[in-house]
Amino acid sequence: MTKTYTYMKVDQLKEMPVTSENEQFAWRYAYSRAQETRKMREKGQDYLTFARNQRSFLFSLCDGVSLSYYGDIAARILGDALLDWLSSEIAELEDDSLRLQKHLDHHLRDLTKPASQLVAKHPIPTNVTGMLRDVLEAKRQRGSETTFVCGRIDLPSTRYPSGRIIVAWQGDSRLRLFDAGQEVSSCLPGVFHTSERWSTLHGPVGGEPHLFVGTLRDNQRITRLIAYTDGLAELDEWGRLPSDGQLQSLINQAGEKPASDDIALLEVSWNPEGFVNRALDREERLQAQSGIRGKINSIVRRLV
């Protein structure tokens, strides 16, 4: 079944060195907590999750805002909710960017109710007293916040002959697109601004989420994307993407700085020309046919 995904969530309590994997898509990812967070053996406030099958790759990458109430809560809630949305029927079948943007905006607004309930219930340790407790309660009133970048890549198929890419974001987490070694991020509309984010209290902050829908090989050929949080801002200066070793070295160096921040990174690449899996196309057609056949049988049964 093409719709069945294999999921991956990074553990916010430990480091994940640069790890590369290769199926229909090739991807590499890494996770590293800020130095202070590692020392205290606490959860990082970045969150990365992704899912894939033979035809599609979905991901979300969130950077919890440490000045908000436990930014890791918002990052985790939103990261999982974005992946749910990306695997939903609307994200699978709709390719009008405005309709997708509106739908995502509603989805993120609807999420505030259960998310706010989780924030309200989240306990502050009993040993936290005095001014610190007052400050944390004040933060709780303002909610938990996170920036995000998410996306879905669909390889060419009967539905999307040139493949399809959807990416959405809010805030200053990085998202870069490439055609082989050439960066083509200028096709992304909108800004990556620090003041934009998602809040458990308000939903999207700073306007609706930015969203881009494109094909993989028509107007602009896209063969690779990389998303990472601002803890790895050093990577911004790299026009060509580094090797695994160089990337790990960059992550290690960033982690040694006094102002080190959590780092989450995901890079995905694909071949937009080479993948036409006839077996999958046949499987999809059979599924569609059996669906129609099932409906006819059901009507016939009711009539009889």
Place this chain on the structure above:
Amino acid sequence: MSYELQATQRTPALIIYVIDVSGSMCLPMGEKRRIDVVMESLSTAIRQMIFRSTKGSRMSPRYRVAILAYSDEVYDLLDGIRGIDEVARLGVLPELSPRRLTDTAKAFLQVEKLLQAELPFMQDCPAPLICHMTDGAATGEDPEPIVKRIMQLSVPDGNVLVENIFISDEMLREPIADPKRWGGIMPDSVLVDEHAIKLQSMSSVLPESYREMMGESNYQLNKGALLMLPATSPELVSLGFQMSAATPVR
């Protein structure tokens, strides 16, 4: 000299508050005494530092603080320089009781000693900031030469910053209608109070990074404005203390 180093646990910012507790601090400001308005604003600034230092429920002490109150003597309220996490554990700030005179020079001499002891260990830290709050002319020795010496002390991030919050109704020709739209006091602004003019010459220029932080709270201070506030209302006192805690953080 960029004033752009971030305050972190490994490179904390040092802020020294120097607070005039002379007898006139008992005079009313709105419905409260001046001293009470000052303590509330100081407490708000400390909470702001705690706010910025908290990740989850853990504090990474990005600030170190000393509070010196002065009249005819200097009172070290925290008994030296304390991490913001230690201050948070106190629960409340020590109370201030107004005394008689305003020996500003004596207070700044103590600041100078503190800085001379601290600066060798602060080479990777943001430039320290001295936040001085007063409501009247200094008695005793002229503090200006001492403050000028302090302003010459430096770390690679920049010279020590001196901010002055002056509680006075007679400092500006025109009152500030809306603090959020006020551009600030410039080095060449004409002030009408003699003591205010002295404080003007004892105030550092607001660093760009601080101005940007204040901009995030919707204050529109001009480029090149001084770290000097005419505290004619509790809101302006509060602005002055907020400014003291505007060291960049991640």
